[in-house]
Ligand SMILES: Nc1ncnc2c1ncn2[C@@H]1O[C@H](COP(=O)(O)OP(=O)(O)OP(=O)(O)O)[C@@H](O)[C@H]1O
């Protein structure tokens with residue numbers, strides 16, 4: 001039969017009693033800690049071994065000295081760095097402005113696709129065609145069509161800035177992807193949530209705004225961030241239009257002596273740009289954990 | 298929490314503490330259960346009943362204390378939690394059926410994947426279990442298409458199908474109409490008669506009185522009073538217990 005603790009006179013308030021972990025618990029904590037340490041050591045050792053092996057294999061190869069001078073020249077790197085960095089600033093601006101435009105457009109398209117009822121048919125149709133079209137077109141093709149085609153039309157009052165039309169192409173393509181991500185999120189919210197909200201008297205729009213979207217957006221945050229990382233890299237594709245972004249700047253730098261180090265510099269800079277986003281994604285995903293999916297325990 | 302457990306106890310909890318942040322939900326909780334016994338946890342909403350059951354099932358990491366299952370401390374991080382859990386069954390307050398699986402697949406999942414029972418055998422056993430809870434005709438349905446009470450009974454079948462050594466039931470009757478409450482309680486009574494060891498949290502004092510071997514009154518994370526139902530429910534020693542019971546009665 002169960003044994004309660006010796007009954008105390010008054011109902012005790014747990015919070016005002018000091019508590020110190022028992023010996024058993026301290027020992028458990030020590031064990032957990034030692035296991036954490038052990039895994040840290042194992043991962044460090046395996047990283048060093050694998051990394052060392054790769055470096056050893058590469059530097060041992062016959063062509064390495066030549067590759068080293070043409071791709072990994074320190075002097076060339078220092079020399080080309082300012083120009084590449086200046087180009088990167090354009091990538092950053094494009095990526096930020098496009099990022100905002102993509103989210104707004106993508107969300108709008110997703111909501112259009114989830115509208116029910118016959119009056120909304122034209123909107124649904126538009127959104128569906130838009131997504132099918134721009135998701136299906138290769139981004140590079142879209143860039144060339146818009147970047148080279150539209151300015152050639154010489155439409156009065158329409159900018160001929162290549163960076164602008166490059167950005168438009170990126171927005172068109174990415175918003176189609178992002179719309180699908182949002183739509184998946186919206187549809188993953190359990191119907192009972194809508195029912196509960198409608199039962200409280202909220203309209204369809206209010207339900208979407210206050211109940212469905214907050215859950216949907218939280219749930220699709222990791223894939224969205226993934227698309228954002230992808231956008232950061234793909235902003236480099238506007239180099240094909242001859243706009244001086246980081247990649248184009250690197251190409252210009254290589255032209256004088258066929259030393260390809262500037263490409264490596266640009267690559268490293270792009271990686272530095274995407275790493276913070278990647279870590280942020282991990283952080284968001286971890287914070288949400290399984291609570292992201294909702295549900296009671 | 299240092300005194301050894303009764304050697305015959307199936308489960309012995311001693312000095313259990315669990316907090317969420319600064320909120321201490323369970324404080325120095327101790328209880329013991331012999332094989333074949335049924336312990337009822339009673340207490341106000343938020344007193345920590347569900348949390349206690351979740352700690353016993355190792356779904357929460359405890360801050361302190363010992364949880365011994367058949368003489369072995371399962372709160373120890375060296376213990377294989379999956380292996381321990383496969384020896385218990387738990388029915389959640391909110392059922393937690395898997396919405397993407399049919400009723401039958403919900404029940405056969407653990408026998409097939411954890412206990413490696415062949416599909417035919419697992420389905421045969423599961424159907425027997427579903428018949429027992431009166432839902433054999435719903436085997437192919439999705440949980441979402443079932444009523445709350447039906448889902449609750451599927452959850453019981455799912456927990457029971459592996460013949461667990463210990464069954465944890467969290468307010469299994471709270472979502473049911475009086476008729477179904479009677480049915481589920483009859484089912485639990487039968488299980489009890491067959492020698493199933495159970496810990497259940499409940500607001501059904503009548504059931505606690507008739508079926509449980511002992512009742513624990515939880516208040517603000519502590520067991521204030523524990524003992525045979527006749528004592529705890531019939532002649533409570535603590536003012537707080539009396540208060541709780543009289544509110545229920547009125
Ligand atoms: N995951 C969690 N994070 C933070 N606090 C929690 C969590 N789970 C439970 N709690 C808190 O623990 C306390 C006890 O909760 P618990 O669910 O165990 O109560 P209960 O006795 O089962 O109540 P009820 O009869 O309403 O089911 C509550 O104050 C609750 O807010």
Ligand SMILES: [Mg+2]
Pocket residue numbers: 346347348390467468
């Ligand atoms: Mg509960």
